[in-house]
Amino acid sequence: xxxxxxxxxxxxxxxxxxxxxxxxxxxxxxxxxxxxxxxxxxxxxxxxxxxxxxxxxxxxxxxxxxxxxxxxxxxxxxxxxxxxxxxxxxxxxxxxxxxxxxxxxxxxxxxxxxxxxxxxxxxxxxxxxxxxxxxxxxxxxxxxxxxxxxxxxxxxxxxxxxxxxxxxxxxxxxxxxxxxxxxxxxxxxxxxxxxxxxxxxxxxxxxxxxxxxxxxxxxxxxxxxxxxxxxxxxxxxxxxxxxxxxxxxxxxxxxxxxxxxxxxxxxxxxxxxxxxxxxxxxxxxxxxxxxxxxxxxxxxxxxxxxxxxxxxxxxxxxxxxxxxxxxxxxxxxxxxxxxxxxxxxxxxxxxxxxxxxxxxxxxxxxxxxxxxxxxxxxxxxxxxxxxxxxxxxxxxxxxxxxxxxxxxxxxxxxxxxxxxxxxxxxxxxxxxxxxxxxxxxxxxxxxxxxxxxxxxxxxxxxxxxxxxxxxxxxxxxxxxxxxxxxxxxxxxxxxxxxxxxxxxxxxxxxxxxxxxxxxxxxxxxxxxxxxxxxxxxxx
Amino acid sequence: xxxxxxxxxxxxxxxxxxxxxxxxxxxxxxxxxxxxxxxxxxxxxxxxxxxxxxxxxxxxxxxxxxxxxxxxxxxxxxxxxxxxxxxxxxxxxxxxxxxxxxxxxxxxxxxxxxxxxxxxxxxxxxxxxxxxxxxxxxxxxxxxxxxxxxxxxxxxxxxxxxxxxxxxxxxxxxxxxxxxxxxxxxxxxxxxxxxxxxxxxxxxxxxxxxxxx
Ligand code: HEM
Numbered sequence: 228x229x230x231x232x233x234x235x236x237x238x239x240x241x242x243x244x245x246x247x248x249x250x251x252x253x254x255x256x257x258x259x260x261x262x263x264x265x266x267x268x269x270x271x272x273x274x275x276x277x278x279x280x281x282x283x284x285x286x287x288x289x290x291x292x293x294x295x296x297x298x299x300x301x302x303x304x305x306x307x308x309x310x311x312x313x314x315x316x317x318x319x320x321x322x323x324x325x326x327x328x329x330x331x332x333x334x335x336x337x338x339x340x341x342x343x344x345x346x347x348x349x350x351x352x353x354x355x356x357x358x359x360x361x362x363x364x365x366x367x368x369x370x371x372x373x374x375x376x377x378x379x380x381x382x383x384x385x386x387x388x389x390x391x392x393x394x395x396x397x398x399x400x401x402x403x404x405x406x407x408x409x410x411x412x413x414x415x416x417x418x419x420x421x422x423x424x425x426x427x428x429x430x431x432x433x434x435x436x437x438x439x440x441x442x443x444x445x446x447x448x449x450x451x452x453x454x455x456x457x458x459x460x461x462x463x464x465x466x467x468x469x470x471x472x473x474x475x476x477x478x479x480x481x482x483x484x485x486x487x488x489x490x491x492x493x494x495x496x497x498x499x500x501x502x503x504x505x506x507x508x509x510x511x512x513x514x515x516x517x518x519x520x521x522x523x524x525x526x527x528x529x530x531x532x533x534x535x536x537x538x539x540x541x542x543x544x545x546x547x548x549x550x551x552x553x554x555x556x557x558x559x560x561x562x563x564x565x566x567x568x569x570x571x572x573x574x575x576x577x578x579x580x581x582x583x584x585x586x587x588x589x590x591x592x593x594x595x596x597x598x599x600x601x602x603x604x605x606x607x608x609x610x611x612x613x614x615x616x617x618x619x620x621x622x623x624x625x626x627x628x629x630x631x632x633x634x635x636x637x638x639x640x641x642x643x644x645x646x647x648x649x650x651x652x653x654x655x656x657x658x659x660x661x662x663x664x665x666x667x668x669x670x671x672x673x674x675x676x677x678x679x680x681x682x683x684x685x686x687x688x689x690x691x692x693x694x695x696x697x698x699x700x701x702x703x704x705x706x707x708x709x710x711x712x713x714x715x716x717x718x719x720x721x722x723x724x725x726x727x728x729x730x731x732x733x734x735x736x737x738x739x740x741x742x743x744x745x746x747x748x749x750x751x752x753x754x755x756x757x758x759x760x761x762x763x764x765x766x
Numbered sequence: 767x768x769x770x771x772x773x774x775x776x777x778x779x780x781x782x783x784x785x786x787x788x789x790x791x792x793x794x795x796x797x798x799x800x801x802x803x804x805x806x807x808x809x810x811x812x813x814x815x816x817x818x819x820x821x822x823x824x825x826x827x828x829x830x831x832x833x834x835x836x837x838x839x840x841x842x843x844x845x846x847x848x849x850x851x852x853x854x855x856x857x858x859x860x861x862x863x864x865x866x867x868x869x870x871x872x873x874x875x876x877x878x879x880x881x882x883x884x885x886x887x888x889x890x891x892x893x894x895x896x897x898x899x900x901x902x903x904x905x906x907x908x909x910x911x912x913x914x915x916x917x918x919x920x921x922x923x924x925x926x927x928x929x930x931x932x933x934x935x936x937x938x939x940x941x942x943x944x945x946x947x948x949x950x951x952x953x954x955x956x957x958x959x960x961x962x963x964x965x966x967x968x969x970x971x972x973x974x975x976x977x978x979x
Contacts, residue, residue: 512811512815515904515905518905704806704807704808705806705807705808705811706803706806706807706808709798709800709807709808710800710803710807711800721917722916722917722918722921724798724799724800724807724811724921725797725798725799725800725807726800727918727921728799728800728925729922729925732922732925732926732929733925735929736925736926736928736929736932737929739929739933740929740932740933740936743933743936743937744936747936747937747940750855750859750940751940751943753860754859754860754944757859757860757861757862758862761861761862
């Protein structure tokens with residue numbers, strides 16, 4: 228081989244190598260360390276001291292981050308108030324009733340343990356205005372040591388506490404100094420410290436958000452997994468000036484903007500299309516589904532998949548039953564999940580739950596304290612979703628539908644504010660086990676009109692499923708929907724091959740085919756008999 | 767005693783590959799319809815679509831062949847002997863009468879076959895073809911101004927056409943066994959040749975048989 232030939236060959240090899248996907252993969256697999264910063268907080272003099280409270284730490288943070296508290300105080304994480312842009316209902320945790328613990332109002336110090344601040348003890352008042360009441364650490368702690376007290380209105384422990392209660396084991400309070408010196412970008416564990424524990428425990432509320440997402444295997448969540456895209460919550464829930472993208476009150480059910488180039492449409496990033504584009508499949512037929520089917524419907528085959536169960540039924544009406552010694556009762560089901568608590572009533576928990584599917588255009592309505600409910604046709608929809616086949620903005624979405632029974636006013640026909648927790652007196656259900664007293668107290672605190680007559684009514688509540696996206700090969704199979712026992716059996720006004728057919732056409736079709744077969748057989752039989760007869764006659 | 771070529775090489779190729787494709791399309795199509803589950807829906811759709819494209823290609827060639835060879839004239843309906851052929855299938859075949867029609871390379875279909883195949887080629891196949899393509903390109907129909915056509919109509923038309931095809935095939939396959947022997951009509955479609963001497967020898971015999979009835 229002469230030199231020229233050799234040179235030509237090696238040139239081709241180089242080009243081939245560059246074109247091969249392997250070469251591309253090497254380049255693409257180099258991930259940025261997202262936690263790199265230009266500041267080492269432990270070197271800052273202002274953080275090198277003993278802190279005695281959360282607000283003290285915040286004060287130190289604000290010396291440099293002068294605008295941070297003002298920004299946080301504009302955010303939903305702070306105001307807990309959201310005017311729904313389509314329905315104009317005033318929503319947010321401050322106002323809504325849900326089908327878990329009911330309402331924040333009247334249970335403040337417990338519920339506001341998940342407020343991004345300190346000391347919000349009265350929902351009838353706006354959150355505290357003092358900038359030092361903003362809690363920087365709950366979102367920016369990287370040590371995992373910062374824990375808010377369950378009923379401390381947002382404060383962590385400042386002195387040793389017995390944990391668990393009654394165990395005699397004393398737990399030292401978090402070391403605020405070391406925590407402050409190690410702050411960084413928010414990680415799933417930060418967001419999860421509230422969002423994974425909604426409804427009173429790990430995984431209880433959402434079903435697609437629980438502690439298994441802190442370090443998930445790729446099979447559970449391709450986005451958050453370190454073996455997967457290794458993203459954090461805020462990579463999709465883009466945050467700018469402490470305002471975070473994404474909403475469950477007004478969702479984006481059909482992102483038609485496609486891939487967001489950084490610097491463009493950044494605050495719409497909490498959608499699959501923002502990264503994957505509007506036609507992400509190799510197979511055209513699959514891309515032809517995305518106008519009517521949300522990505523989540525196929526790519527989240529089940530929720531509560533990470534080993535943490537989610538609550539699917541909560542019957543408050545049975546709460547308050549005590550044992551023969553007047554002590555609260557705790558019961559478990561055969562899987563070891565709670566099934567009864569005197570303070571909360573009966574539950575069902577479930578894992579690997581197949582979602583329910585509904586048309587959804589992103590708009591969610593709520594039954595507020597002031598709204599009249601239709602008590603003749605339960606279940607009452609604590610919230611309900613908009614969407615239909617006719618609406619081009621609607622797609623088929625997966626939901627966790629929470630079921631249960633909740634107290635309502637039989638005269639005024641409203642859902643009632645449920646006073647479950649009180650640190651100071653015995654007005655609340657969890658100390659008195661007396662519904663009449665608890666509802667009287669709750670409605671009084673909330674200023675909700677109450678006739679004094681109550682009963683329990685079955686309710687349901689819709690929770691869109693958007694997390695726990697599995698790898699492509701774990702996506703729901705075609706035949707899970709395209710079959711007579713389809714996952715989409717409840718979805719109206721759309722023809723789904725193999726799910727739908729005209730039974731009249733089928734009857735006529737198969738009937739005629741059968742007649743044709745029988746007719747042919749009879750004709751053949753007739754010919755056979757006639758032939759035999761002719762032969763007999765001849766002989 | 768000479769054998770006559772009635773089905774040319776292309777014609778036989780066309781017939782049997784079409785038959786195979788249509789059986790396959792029926793099989794996969796009714797899985798897509800939800801009648802049974804063998805391949806799995808996704809696989810069934812993919813194979814159905816591939817086979818459909820093969821069938822369309824075949825049809826394009828067949829149409830070209832029919833027009834360039836003039837063979838399309840074989841399907842022009844004729845009245846002559848139509849009654850006799852119908853009478854044969856309804857009565858004569860039981861009494862042992864001979865078939866009133868004799869295949870030649872100029873007229874290889876009897877008058878009833880002409881009508882049946884014309885119905886197949888002008889009604890059933892185009893109906894399947896058009897509804898199938900509309901089904902396949904459903905998401906692009908707005909580009910040709912058919913965006914308001916409900917999928918349900920397309921699917922039901924396609925299903926109805928598939929039933930028509932099924933019914934046609936049952937009748938067609940049965941009638942194909944109605945020759946002297948069950949295979950005597952099928953053989954020419956395989957070999958291409960119509961054995962003339964058989965018919966010639968058989969004809970007088972049948973006369974005798976016809977008289978007693
Ligand atoms: C031009 C040829 C054909 C084309 C382009 C075609 C195309 C299609 C398409 C796109 C579907 C729907 C698949 C989906 O759900 O995505 C379908 C379904 C179906 N096809 Fe075909 N097809 C053809 C020929 C045939 C033939 C020859 C038969 C049977 C004789 C047949 C029987 C069926 C049946 C029964 C269904 C199910 C319909 C339903 O339940 O909705 N197809 N076809």
